[in-house]
Amino acid sequence: MTGQKMDEVINCDFTRSTKAISLLLNMLGLDVEPEKLGFSLCHRSFLFESNEKAKIESLRVMEILGASLLNLIACTKRFTDRKIPNKQLSTVFEKDKYDINLSFYKYYKVYDYVQFGKSERMNSINREFYQDVSSQFLFALFEQTNFNYIYNILEKFFTTEQMLKDPKTYLLEYTQRQKQRPLYKTVREFGPDHVKQFEVELTALGKSVRARGKSKKLAEIEAAKIYIANNNLNINDNIKVESSPIRLGQKWQISTSRKKELNVILNQLGLDENELPFYMLDQ
Numbered sequence: 001m002t003g004q005k006m007d008e009v010i011n012c013d014f015t016r017s018t019k020a021i022s023l024l025l026n027m028l029g030l031d032v033e034p035e036k037l038g039f040s041l042c043h044r045s046f047l048f049e050s051n052e053k054a055k056i057e058s059l060r061v062m063e064i065l066g067a068s069l070l071n072l073i074a075c076t077k078r079f080t081d082r083k084i085p086n087k088q089l090s091t092v093f094e095k096d097k098y099d100i101n102l103s104f105y106k107y108y109k110v111y112d113y114v115q116f117g118k119s120e121r122m123n124s125i126n127r128e129f130y131q132d133v134s135s136q137f138l139f140a141l142f143e144q145t146n147f148n149y150i151y152n153i154l155e156k157f158f159t160t161e162q163m164l165k166d167p168k169t170y171l172l173e174y175t176q177r178q179k180q181r182p183l184y185k186t187v188r189e190f191g192p193d194h195v196k197q198f199e200v201e202l203t204a205l206g207k208s209v210r211a212r213g214k215s216k217k218l219a220e221i222e223a224a225k226i227y228i229a230n231n232n233l234n235i236n237d238n239i240k241v242e243s244s245p246i247r248l249g250q251k252w253q254i255s256t257s258r259k260k261e262l263n264v265i266l267n268q269l270g271l272d273e274n275e276l277p278f279y280m281l282d283q
Helices: 003-010 018-028 035-041 044-049 053-078 086-107 118-125 131-144 147-155 167-176 216-230 256-269 278-282
Strands: 183-190 197-204 207-213
Touching: 018 035, 035 053, 035 131, 044 053, 044 118, 053 086, 053 131, 053 147, 086 131, 086 147, 131 147, 167 216, 183 216, 197 216, 207 216
Parallel strands: none
Antiparallel strands: 183 197, 197 207
């Protein structure tokens, strides 16, 4: 979709009151015409019930572009953290994309400014997370600002330390080095069948903790997390530090044709190589 066509869609009269959107923009410290962002704060149910079904595809495009933007931000943040193994980068990126999007949505109370159809209004009252709307809105903000602005907004929502291993796996490896194994025991089940809860007791190295979950597996994972936290275990001890040239921030040879493709992407994002190097983009 070209920038001109996107502007035509965004400028349609789909906004809540411009005053309400202005409040949100003030919280973001952004001086932008509210009308430019109104369309991005529509849920597809609103368009469907307003007989504007033709515009739903435009929302979908904005959602996809917003998700790509989140991926780029996660990549920029985590790629140079060499404690994250190469094989786990994709998993970390996916988790980051969801977590920072959710945190942004809740922190700025985006749910208060979204136009929903009647079928979705009860969920909006309950402040359920609408990942698609949040992604749409972030992309609309990006179009009015730049990559660095969006990055700076979202950077505070990254967790300071990634759990690179499943807590049960980490605890098993930790105890095996001391020639022991953790023991998980289901001590009780309670609640009606459709919302049953399980309580598990974990014992390892002479210490015990208890945790609950919607399944035995989830309760055991939660118990392992609590044990790790209570005993101040560094979950990333003995993690191999990646030392490949790319993870050290060094460029590698890129073919002429690939470089042309990456230049097109940089131009579409309004960036230059100094802001986002080719090796980062190529990931």
